[in-house]
Amino acid sequence: xxxxxxxxxxxxxxxxxxxxxxxxxxxxxGRVGYSLPRVDVNEPPPLPAELLRDEPAAWPxxxxxxxxxxxxxxxxxxxxxxxGLYPLGSCTMKYNPKINEDxxxxxxxxxxxxxxxxxxxxxxxxELEQFLAEIAGMDAVTCQPAAGAHGELTGMLIIRAYHxxxxxxxxxxxxxxxxxxxxPASAAICNYQVxxxxxxxxxxxxxDALAAVMDESVAAIMITNPNTLGLFEENVDRAAHIVxxxxxxxxxxxxxxxxxxxxxxxxxxxxxxxxxxxHKTFSTPHGGGGPGxxxxxxxxxxxxxxxxxxxxxxxxxxxxxxDRPQSIGRMRSWxxxxxxxxxxxxYIREMGAAGLKRSSELAVLNANYLRVMLQDLxxxxxxxxxxxxxxxxxxxxxxxxxMLDVAKRLMDYGFHPPTIYFPxxxxxxxxxxxxxxxxxxxxxxxxxxxxxxxxxxxENPALLHHAPYNTVVRRxxxxxxxxxxxxxxxxx
Ligand SMILES: *Cc1c(COP(=O)(O)O)cnc(C)c1O
Numbered sequence: 001x002x003x004x005x006x007x008x009x010x011x012x013x014x015x016x017x018x019x020x021x022x023x024x025x026x027x028x029x030g031r032v033g034y035s036l037p038r039v040d041v042n043e044p045p046p047l048p049a050e051l052l053r054d055e056p057a058a059w060p061x062x063x064x065x066x067x068x069x070x071x072x073x074x075x076x077x078x079x080x081x082x083x084g085l086y087p088l089g090s091c092t093m094k095y096n097p098k099i100n101e102d103x104x105x106x107x108x109x110x111x112x113x114x115x116x117x118x119x120x121x122x123x124x125x126x127e128l129e130q131f132l133a134e135i136a137g138m139d140a141v142t143c144q145p146a147a148g149a150h151g152e153l154t155g156m157l158i159i160r161a162y163h164x165x166x167x168x169x170x171x172x173x174x175x176x177x178x179x180x181x182x183x184p185a186s187a188a189i190c191n192y193q194v195x196x197x198x199x200x201x202x203x204x205x206x207x208d209a210l211a212a213v214m215d216e217s218v219a220a221i222m223i224t225n226p227n228t229l230g231l232f233e234e235n236v237d238r239a240a241h242i243v244x245x246x247x248x249x250x251x252x253x254x255x256x257x258x259x260x261x262x263x264x265x266x267x268x269x270x271x272x273x274x275x276x277x278x279h280k281t282f283s284t285p286h287g288g289g290g291p292g293x294x295x296x297x298x299x300x301x302x303x304x305x306x307x308x309x310x311x312x313x314x315x316x317x318x319x320x321x322x323d324r325p326q327s328i329g330r331m332r333s334w335x336x337x338x339x340x341x342x343x344x345x346x347y348i349r350e351m352g353a354a355g356l357k358r359s360s361e362l363a364v365l366n367a368n369y370l371r372v373m374l375q376d377l378x379x380x381x382x383x384x385x386x387x388x389x390x391x392x393x394x395x396x397x398x399x400x401x402x403m404l405d406v407a408k409r410l411m412d413y414g415f416h417p418p419t420i421y422f423p424x425x426x427x428x429x430x431x432x433x434x435x436x437x438x439x440x441x442x443x444x445x446x447x448x449x450x451x452x453x454x455x456x457x458x459e460n461p462a463l464l465h466h467a468p469y470n471t472v473v474r475r476x477x478x479x480x481x482x483x484x485x486x487x488x489x490x491x492x
Contacts, residue, residue, distance in 0.1 A: 023070060027060035035066055077472045080287070084121040087370075089389045089419035089431025090180065090228060092258050092280035093287060095438075096343070102285065104342040114334040122318035125335050127310045128345045132276055135348075135356065136254060136296030137267025144307045148255050150331065151275025151294030152186035152222075154307060157328045158273055158298060159220050159249050159306040160190055165326065168247065169374035170219035176205055178229055178423050183222045192219060199425065203229040203382045207238045214246050220324045223271075224253040226260070228423040230367065230431070249273065254297075257281045259364055259388035259434070262357025269284060273298045276412020282344035287387045292337065293340040299383050307331040362436035363388040366443060370432055373447045377454045380424040380469070388435070394428025398458040403428040405464035406453055413449035 062070075082085065104110065116455045128143040133244040145151040158171070163170050175199045184194045195213055200206040205223070214221075221243045223226040225233040233239070240250045252271035258281045278284055279292035286292055298306060308327040309320035335341070351359065364387050369378050371380060371390040378392040394403040407417035407430065419431040434443060456463055466475060 023060040023062060024058070024060060025068065026066060026070070027189060029061055031061045031063055031066075033062050033064040040309075055263030069444050080435070081285070084414060084416070085434065085438050085446050086279065086416040087418045087446065088287075088416060089230075089391070089433045090255075090361050090422065091287070092255075092277070092388075093416075094258070094280075094283055094435040096283045096285045097347065097457060099350070100346045103346045104339045109338070109342055112364060114338075117318070117320055119318055121338065122320070124345050126313060127336075127343055128341055128348070129311070131345075131348050132295055133297055135261050135265070136257065136271070136274055136276065136297050138271070138274065139267075139300045140303045140310075141295050141297045141398060142306045142310065142331075143293065143295045143341050144277065144331045145294040145296055146332050146337050147292040148253075148275055148277040148280075148294045149186060150343065151277075151296045152182055152251070152253070152293075154221075154296045154328070154331050155190060155251050155273040155275055155298075156186050156190040156192070158194075158296070158302050158305040159251065161326065161328050162249065162302055163219055165305075170217055170248070172218045174210065174213060174218055174243075174248075176223065176227065177213075177425050178203065178227045179222060179224060180228060181255060182240040182311040183224070187222065199227075201231075202384070203227070203231050203411055203425070205233055205235055205239050207235050207242060211240055214242050214248065216246055218243070218246065218248045220249040220251050220272075222251040222253060225266070225269075226256045226389075228431075229382055229391050230386040230389035230433075231384070231428070232260075232387055237269045237356075238239065244270070249302075255280055256388065259360055261360050262353065263360055267297070267299065271297075271299075273302055278340050278344040280284040283347045285341045291337045291340055293344065294336045295336070307429060311335070319466045321471055323411040350400045358434040360388075363434070366434040366436065366438065367432070370434060370467045371442075372445065373451055377451060378430070381429065389431055389433035391423065391426055392430045392432070393426055394430070398454070399461040401457040401461050401464055403430050405461070406430065406450075406457070408475060409451060409453050409456070409464045411468040413452070414444055415449060 027411060081093050081095055108120060109470070112121060125143050129143060132141045133139060142154070145154045171193055172195050173192040174195045174197050175183050175187065176199055178199055187194050195218070197205065197210060197213065200209070204227070210221070223233065223239065225234060225236050227233055243250055249272040250270045252266040252274035254266060254274040255277045257276060261281065273296060275294045275296050276282070277294055279286035279291065284292065304324065305325040305328055308324040309322045309332055310324065312319050312321045345375065348356065367386050367388050367390045371386055374392065381391040381393050381396050394401070397406070405419045407420045410417045418433070421429055422431060453464065470473060
């Protein structure tokens, strides 16, 4: 068995986490960490000899406390919203109230077999669909999609089915250059040709530029509002009008609903179809790769194309309706990631309409607070009030320090670094999304760290270049990691 995992060979990765002994390496023959109850059923007949292995499997042999220490230590190497400010732009890492965890684990929910049309669960999902429709100004919602990108795929398939039903198949989708990378990917997967739309000087959709590319071959535009520069698209209703006039539809990427819910509704400014990111806006823990949920809302004219089954209410009973001849079909097993749906439902019920509105207000206030407190040192990409996230650029940093070094150094100050080098339209971007969850003291500590790092950039740029120093894993050789990735742990 090898003594080290790949990343330990990387210069800089001298930290402990990846190099410390594994449970296999800690194993001591004969040590036992479990005790099983006596078998209280008849011993089954022995397995046929040819199915038995020659030697016992080399499982690690450890005491219980060794195993507990190992995993507890690993958990402490991680950084999460529960550890501190996690201002990862575009990802909305907000606090997830612990009561949501209790609620989704209630036996009445957690122990239901997915194939059972359980009245309580159906009612919960039905009501969640109605809440989401109300929040976004849409007519109907499906909770099937399992993530934002999956919602985009669902929405684009609905758009495709809509045009096909009118015998007007179209070939293109217009996407502004500030879009999240999943937007062009979703359009391309549905066989659409992507037409990029350049933003204007203010980082917004330019209606004249849109009118110039919009014609009868365009199926839809995909709009994110606020956009990925954290700016509200002021011309969004004009843009929607231009697209509708020539028979196109408006796909609305609702991942940034966190900034506007309670104040305005995409359905009121032209969206025909949109997705929600429950794991962002509605407080499901995420960041470890899921599970998430990306429900899709549509206006009346797209309702027949929703994935099936849809949940129907007849009297006081809820039922699954499969009789949907124009449906695009199933997008996921059963009704989606139910645990996530329950958390979102609990969050919406706890917050109420006023609470959701207040959360938008605080998310926007916090981002603007960071903007105003840092803009004398860090140049903002667009010099104007932002929504829930603020984008700085590396332009003008002392000694040409790259944004990567600032982000790495933030870890030494105990913060999760914000998103960097996205959106792509801003060179050396740092995109900060504080969310509504953090109290002023955390924001102030973050501001102090950013200001201290600026001073370090003036006085000792080399210090930043090798950061972080206090983390378990130090700076990785990213070029080598990308060119020569080791995707498995070799266990010779
Ligand atoms: C996060 C995000 C997505 C994709 O959502 P996933 O759940 O990660 O698939 C799409 N658009 C925007 C603007 C986002 O922030």
